Amino acid sequence: AQTVTQSQPEMSVQEAETVTLSCTYDTSESDYYLFWYKQPPSRQMILVIRQEAYKQQNATENRFSVNFQKAAKSFSLKISDSQLGDAAMYFCAYRSAVYGQNFVFGPGTRLSVLP
Amino acid sequence: GAGVSQSPSNKVTEKGKDVELRCDPISGHTALYWYRQRLGQGLEFLIYFQGNSAPDKSGLPSDRFSAERTGESVSTLTIQRTQQEDSAVYLCASSLFGRSGANVLTFGAGSRLTVL
Numbered sequence: 001a002q003t004v005t006q007s008q009p010e011m012s013v014q015e016a017e018t019v020t021l022s023c024t025y026d027t028s029e030s031d032y033y034l035f036w037y038k039q040p041p042s043r044q045m046i047l048v049i050r051q052e053a054y055k056q057q058n059a060t061e062n063r064f065s066v067n068f069q070k071a072a073k074s075f076s077l078k079i080s081d082s083q084l085g086d087a088a089m090y091f092c093a094y095r096s097a098v099y100g101q102n103f104v105f106g107p108g109t110r111l112s113v114l115p
Numbered sequence: 116g117a118g119v120s121q122s123p124s125n126k127v128t129e130k131g132k133d134v135e136l137r138c139d140p141i142s143g144h145t146a147l148y149w150y151r152q153r154l155g156q157g158l159e160f161l162i163y164f165q166g167n168s169a170p171d172k173s174g175l176p177s178d179r180f181s182a183e184r185t186g187e188s189v190s191t192l193t194i195q196r197t198q199q200e201d202s203a204v205y206l207c208a209s210s211l212f213g214r215s216g217a218n219v220l221t222f223g224a225g226s227r228l229t230v231l
Binding site (some may be wrong): 033037041042044051093104106107 | 133148150156157158160163171177204206218219220221224225
C-alpha cells in the first residue's frame with residue numbers, strides 16, 4: 001500500500017519570505033498523481049497544486065511551486081512571498097492512476113506566517 | 116450544485132445515540148469519499164463510492180459505521196451507538212473520474228460531530 005509522509009508537523013515563515021514543505025511517498029507504481037491541499041482554520045480543504053507523475057516539469061501556480069523528484073519519491077511545496085492568508089494545515093496527497101484507487105493523505109504540516 | 120454541501124455543519128449528540136451525516140456532491144461527480152479528521156490530525160479514509168461499482172469500505176472503523184449513496188447523488192454516513200471517540204470532523208469530497216483534470220477532489224466544509 002502507498003504511504004505519504006510529511007516529516008514537519010509544524011513550520012513557520014516570516015511574511016514575504018519563502019518556505020518549503022516536505023513530502024515523501026512510497027509506491028511501486030510509475031503512474032500516479034500528487035497533490036497539495038490547504039486547510040485553513042475554516043476547515044475547508046482547498047487544492048493548492050497538482051502534479052502528474054509522467055510530467056517531468058514541475059507544476060507552478062502563482063506563488064506556489066513544487067519540486068518533484070520522482071526517483072527520490074519526493075514532492076515538496078515551495079511558497080514564495082508568504083502571506084498571512086497562507087497560514088493553514090497543508091496536506092500532501094497521492095493517488096494512483098490505476099482505476100478505482102483511493103487518495104492517500106499525509107499527516108499534514110501546520111504552517112504559521114509571522115507578520 | 117456549485118460545491119460539495121454537507122449537513123449538519125455541527126452536531127452534538129449523547130453517547131449511544133445514532134447520527135446521520137449528509138453529503139451532496141457536485142453534480143456530475145461520480146466519485147464520492149468520506150474522511151474523518153480528529154482534532155489536529157490528518158485525514159482518515161472511511162469509504163469511497165465510484166459510480167455503480169461496489170463501494171470501498173475498507174476504512175470504516177467498525178460495524179457501527181455505514182454509508183449509502185443513491186446513484187451518483189447524495190450520500191449519507193450513519194454512525195450507530197455513538198462513542199466519545201467518534202467525535203471528529205467528517206469530511207466529504209467528490210470528483211469526476213478519469214484521467215486528466217478529473218482526479219481533483221473537491222471537499223465540503225465538513226460536519227463537526229461532538230459526542231458527549
